Amino acid sequence: MTTLPTPDILRPASYVYGTWHAGADGQTLVDAVYGRPVAVISSEGVDFGEALRYGREVGGPAIRRLTFHARARALKALASYLLERKEDYYTLNLLTGATRRDGWVDIEGGIGTLFSYASMARRDLPDERFLPEGQVERLGKGGTFVGRHLLVPREGVAVQINAYNFPVWGMLEKLAQAFVGGMPSFVKPAPQTAYLTERVVRDIIASGLLPEGALQLVTGEPGDLLDHLEEQDLVAFTGSAATAAKLKVHPTIVARNVPFNTEADSLNASVLGLTVQPGDPEFALYVKEVAREITSKAGQKCTAIRRAIVPRDRVEEVVEALRRELGKVTLGDPARDDVRMGALVSTGQRERVQGTLDALKAETSVVIGGEERELLGGDREKGAFLDPTVLLCESPLTARGPHELEAFGPVATLLPYDTLEDAARLARMGRGSLVGSIVTFDRTEATELVLGLSSTHGRLLVLNRENAGESTGHGSPLPQLKHGGPGRAGSGEELAGLSGVRHHMNKVAVQADPTTLTAVTREYVPGAQVREDVVHPFRKTFEELQVGDSLLTPRRTVTEADVMAFAGLSGDRFYAHTDEIGARESLFGRRVAHGYFVLSAAAGLFVDPGVGPVLANYGLENLRFTEPVGFGDTIRARLTVQSKTAKDPRPSEPATGVVKWRVDVTNQNEVLVATYSILTLVAREVGETHA
Incomplete structure (x- = not known):
């Protein structure tokens, strides 16, 4: 019968300002099963002010030089690296009193969270170092003054104080959100299980997959750590409600308005x-x-x-x-x-x-x-x-x-x-x-x-x-959903998909003219200057296309024959399009073209039919039909590159990127009748991704 082995005494060290630091004396920990000494932890000699400075001046800039997608790739590689070493963690897990089944939630659940955040960041965030959020707000009648929110990383350190019950998952789920959000982590695990956290951190540092300074660890007492916090730092705490209540009123946290996120134990029902x-x-x-x-x-x-x-x-x-x-x-x-x-x-x-x-x-x-x-x-x-x-x-x-x-x-x-x-x-x-x-x-x-x-x-x-x-x-x-709760539970929030990432970023409202805002956000803003070329944009590769590249199409007059042919082809014989009497009594007062006919006719105006870099239609977003199009109305479309996202190349497949195009369809009076965005898969010239 397998039993818990008698381990050598572990001396888990702290990793601060780029080096491993072991204190001479410290707290002796015993295993939870037989009560035998298993580790000695200490933070003696750690300069907490220097550690936070190192995170701000070394780790932070190194992370912020990476785009969201580069950070995601690093997390994915790290998750694979740790998964290969999981058995070492399971062995130490037994010393904490937890079974292998208990350890699965902590160890593989934590590693799985890294995979999840890597996937979410690649799927839902741009290949940039900042995140435009929400819609562009028109602030003036003439359209020359607009605004939009922008999220940028805080230029401090994410101090993460974790509970003893999940020494792996508790660290990795906070690290994932902070790293994607552009902040370095300073991890303070609970002493009872700090030796397991330290083992994982040793592997992370040895992997070299994260920039230096992106992760620091102290295994012993936190000393005067909180005294050195600054306005750009933040604190994430997991533990008892009583301890959280004491920490969040620390004089430095209060005086400098340091964000303090709490996930506290609660009386769940x-x-x-x-x-x-x-x-x-x-x-x-x-x-x-x-x-x-x-x-x-x-x-x-x-x-x-x-x-x-x-x-x-x-x-x-x-x-x-x-x-x-x-x-x-x-x-x-x-x-x-x-x-x-x-x-x-x-x-x-x-x-x-x-x-x-x-x-x-x-x-x-x-x-x-x-x-x-x-x-x-x-x-x-x-x-x-x-x-x-x-x-x-x-x-x-x-x-x-x-x-x-x-x-x-x-x-x-x-x-x-x-x-x-x-x-x-x-x-x-x-x-x-x-x-x-x-x-x-x-x-x-x-x-x-x-x-x-x-x-x-x-x-x-x-x-x-x-x-x-x-x-x-x-x-x-689960990484995709909120972990937190009101009142006794701490009134904080972790995970929740990218909400946890945004917590590590500062939101700023940027007000400018459309062309300047386009330059700042690298996403086309309606009303900004566009660039027109004799070369059709569908003839350009992903690298050749630039945000603001645009095509204004020829005009097309919509006829009754067009609409009836579309009704016959699609099977859509809605009365507003095909019934003269019913249409006169409708809110339009006349027969009008199908919205999807307008969409199709616009595509016919801007699509280049020849073989070229555009490989496929990838989707359609934010479609709005703003004015009816009747028989005899004349439409045209403007196609503009709105944004670009490089895709990671896969073995044996061509390198591609997703180009988002804004389409505005207007009538003969220059009135907008339809607006939407289309996504196309476009060939790239090289396999490297933008960084």
Whole structure:
């Protein structure tokens, strides 16, 4: 039987101002399973002011010289590099008391987040070092004064203070957002699991895939770190609400208005719908989800279910089902294949959880747990083991403890309810949660609960038989969606796709004339000067095309024959186009051309039919038909290069880029009748991407 090996004493160092720095003495850490010394950490001798200066003056400029796409490619390469070394991380993970299944969420989940942000940045951000945001706003009647928002990286350091429960994912998810956003990271992991974070950082530094100064690490105490913050820095904190409350009022943070993002532990709830019966698939899903959240990471997850809100007449069935499910959970040495739940991170943490559990018992009763089960390896006294425990609060609407006290371990409290209004009220009594879940197959019930919980939750999962096969579960934050919550949960926000990236950037409103704004943003602004050439733009390669290159087409007069032919070809015989009497009574007062005919006719005016660099139509965006086109109206189109994005070349495929063209169609009176953007795939002359 495999058991946790006795490791050599690790001495995880800090990585600051370009060098590894190990303190002489420090805090001794023990493993969570047998209580044996495993590491000594220290920040003795670290100059925190110098470290932050190094990040601002070395790391920041190096990152900002890269475009979003270059940063994305670096993250993708880094993710692949770390994935090849994951087994080293799994070995250290066992020392923290976590099973391999627990470690998968932390280790491969963290690496997967790097992949996700690399993909999002390449797909949704330009190949630039800044991000134009929103639409161009016309600020003057004549069109010569316009404005637009621009996002640029903050020129400081992203100080990231992480919790002990996810030493890999917690670091990588913050690093990914900061790096894409153009800021260097200064990582301060929690001491209990800092040796695992340090192992990953060693590999990141050794890879050479990130610019020097992009990542620094301190493994020991943070010393006077916060005293050295400046206005361009920001702080991201994950941990307890009590610690967050102290840190965010640090005098330097307050005096210099340093952004402080908090993701705090919360009393997350899961609601079993009133309509769910014990024989329904949703009943089994609910029980498994609650049991999994109690035992995963030994309950040490900021997203774990702390309050199980169930119909009052289903309490006995839920308790019995949970007892059976939790009875399958084996406790002990996480290195053993027959162990499903390991230990808490330390005996100190176990004592804190036990103290909170004792306080909760003043308003609850123990319905599952209370007796020590067999331990499959590990040391019951020196290790940090705690058996899964389920409490029952009979009067949850008047109780305070279950809504205020969090036992950050394998503990959950059952809260009975009578109406959906009461269920929502109970969930809201947690005063702000990272996540809530609703288990029901009744869509009306789901809708009422979603609306009842939304104001106090950052994320809501509606779980039923249809999505259970693909659902990642109550406790799994996803890179694409918000991780954070209001009130007690910290009122912060992480992940949420590119929202987390934007948090690391400064938004500035730029006001200028259209031509200047085009030059600044490298995206064509309506009204800006254009460049016309005798060479048709469809005859130019990606490199030859420049933003502002334009073609004004010949004119075409629309006839009744055109419209009827289009109706016959498309099958679109809508009365406004084909019925003379019906059209006269319509809002147009006459028959008009199909909007899609206008679109097609415009393409016929600007497309060059010959073989050339334009390979394919890639899509169409923001189509608006602004004025009707009637029989006898004459249209023409202006085609202008709006923006360009190089695509990464793939093996055995030609190098290409996406060109976004603005199309404005006007009538004989120079009135705009249609406007839209088309995307074309255009051949490139070389395989290198713009940087």
